Amino acid sequence: MKRSRWLGLAGLILIAPVLADDVTIADASREAFSQPMSGLSETELAAFMRGRTLFRQAWVVSPAQDIAAGLGPLYNRLSCIACHAKNGRGQPPETPADRMQSMLVRLSVPGVGPHGGPNPHPAYGDQFNEEGVPGVPGEGRVNLRWDEKVVVLADGTKVSLRQPRLVFTELAYGPLDGALTSPRIAQPVYGSGLLDAVSESTLFALVAETKPDGVKGRVNWVWNAAKGGIALGRLGWKANMPDLRQQSAGAMIGDLGITSPLFPKQNCTPAQTACQQAALGPQPELSTAQLNDLVAYQAHLAVPARRDTESPAVKAGEARFAQMGCAVCHRPTLHTDAKAADPLLAGREIHPYSDLLLHDMGTGLSDGRPDFMASGQEWRTPPLWGIGLAGKINGKVFFLHDGRARNYEEAILWHGGEARVARDRFAKLGASDRMALQAFLDSL
């Protein structure tokens, strides 16, 4: 009975074609996340190149004779690429003494903030900025400590799982007592334009579908700053951002302290007087044209094509992935909106291995911090495309929103809540099935 239902799930998987097309590239080198889509016109390619320069650009303290002036007053890193190394994912610090080089901590206090979003901490705002320009104290230091626990799989294999604890020191603007925190590693940015182009109705249809294993899934409703209204969330670990443009302008202000037409105000709280008084250059620091280029760059980064799809282990792993119910959330195939603004991205079949929906993942993964409609336990299914190249491109590789998982196995074993049934099926697999699943994930 149970068995047959498992097999039934396999029907959900449409076998994903692997051929390179205009938006997918057959490249397995360390530059695989950095290639333009092949279907770009010359004008689009030029914008892509300019956007790439902005994405890699180290921003400098004002005043300066530089196209990239205006860093801070408070910030995390100097460039987008610092966190999204090679357009890939970030990682948590290796030791408790190391600084966060490619992750950040979101902050809030209980209650609802402006536009239904997180309620910013009165002194620290909605993100912990460790750095300040000269004369402006950075907000302090945050480090990660790990607590480990061991889980035992059905075949007796022991897996050690670790969970982070935040340690704040050198707090410059008073205590952080009672703050809600959410440590997050940087996400890969390739393919984000395609995710952006998935229509609302597609997502509503996914929500409405009856799904096995107690899986539900819902959309996040967030604030669209450009339209001044509520919009559906697509990007970020909690689908907390409506689109690539706002995500980019949001990263500019939140992570680098760069103002833009979308977010023209510096990110200083009333308690941060030095920040408010810091000398500023011409505003906004990022022009509309630059924001357009930055968005064009990310939207037009090609997605790496799958590899080794014919290997027996990969095929076996793909079957397990479907049978265990992973594909219920990690959807192999979605379609982008036929009417999406960017014709290159419109009306495409894509293979992100995500439904872009929020799922309750249980208390183990909870950050206890609501983000618009998403509760502490809810997270957006992260796309898995390109995940098999992450190790090669980003060196040591870490999974899940805070980088706690050191390999696929740990990532899967942390799945709870709506993914509990799938997780338990995984824990029952024998070693060879687990290796097959790994081979499949490596082929993405």
Added chain:
Amino acid sequence: MQSNSHDAGRRRFLTGLAGVTGALAFGKAYAAPRPVVVMTSYQGEVMDRFEAAFERAHPEYRLNILWRMPHDALPWLEKPEQGGVDVYWAASPRNFERLKKEGAWRKLGVDSAGLTDKIGKNRLADADGYFRATEMAGYGFAVNTSRLAKLGLPVPADWNDLTAPKLAGLIALPIPSRVGFAPVMVDIVLQAYGWEKGWALWSEIAGLSVLVDRGSTFVTDEIASGRAAVGLSIDFFVASAIANGSPIRFVYPGHGGINPGQIAITAGAPNPDGAQAFAAFVLSEAGQRLLADPDIRKLPVRPAVYAGLPADYPRPFVAAERGAYDYDESVGLNRLTLLGQVFDAMLIRRHGELVGLWQRLHTAEAAGKDMSAVRRELCTPPLTELEAADPALMRLYRDKVEGATTAPGDVEARWNALCDSHIARAMQGLAEAVA
């Protein structure tokens, strides 16, 4: 400014021990690391790796990076007490020399055991001990070998190999006045072949080139895609692309050049001990080994480190023994900006027409015509080496650093006019030759 943020550091330390619910303060007595302020223009990968490794080696310090292009770094470092900066670390030999004259540095005082002071004709250490090279980058050619093979051309071994007419439209040339590393390249050729022959080579190379501007495509894009077959570049741009899987090769030409990245400690350093610890770390075996990271790929200055690097890693100290680094940067130092402007006047300003002229010239020569008179017009720079060495003119340009924009003054107007007349005569000569 720095003294401010230093106080702030202490204040942060005092207020920072307040715990956070659900978080944990360090159990042991916790001393906030002291900031070391490093001004730099290195690419992010360099800073990220060194930041992580230095802070791990010296938990008592915390790097505070102030990123600035050389032309923006200079006025900052000319502020009283060097604007609170502890260390300047960058590839801008002109800034290091100039700030030395202005008394901005203190003696570096890092143990020099295992370090050498010269490579070829290039000094790696300031004679007075104020700064030292920490890494080198080499000039040369990024090549797409399969593209060259299709053209039936060998891989170029030196600059004069870049004048093959088949390369028309297939050389990627960074604009010297716009791309920081490129002026030195101009000078390498002038020193290696002499002023006249050197400019002649540049004219012909430029005539076969597509231009690459700052902030546009990278030379590596042009080469990897096969849009260009040869790109004039600096090794680490290309080397990291190669290490990361790009189908490109990098060739160090017979007449090469080294661009040193240097380090100095400021006279007014608020944290001189931390500054010294950082400089010593960068020059240490561990620091020098980091340079070989595939995302950095620079050339270490500590010769012993090469023993541990892969066999295909460039060996500049070996090449120097063959005379590959006889380029004398001290000659170039004062005239680099000037050369960039001359290059603009002669070869960039009317680049489109120049390309057409060289094309027609090559066609005529292939048909057996004597085009030496037209060549002369296209190859003559608007001033002689002697004129270029005029101290008044040098002064006008010396202090402009990479990236600074210069308003075309009278001098440049004169160059433009001279170059225009050369072009006009070349056009006429060509018209007569084909007539």
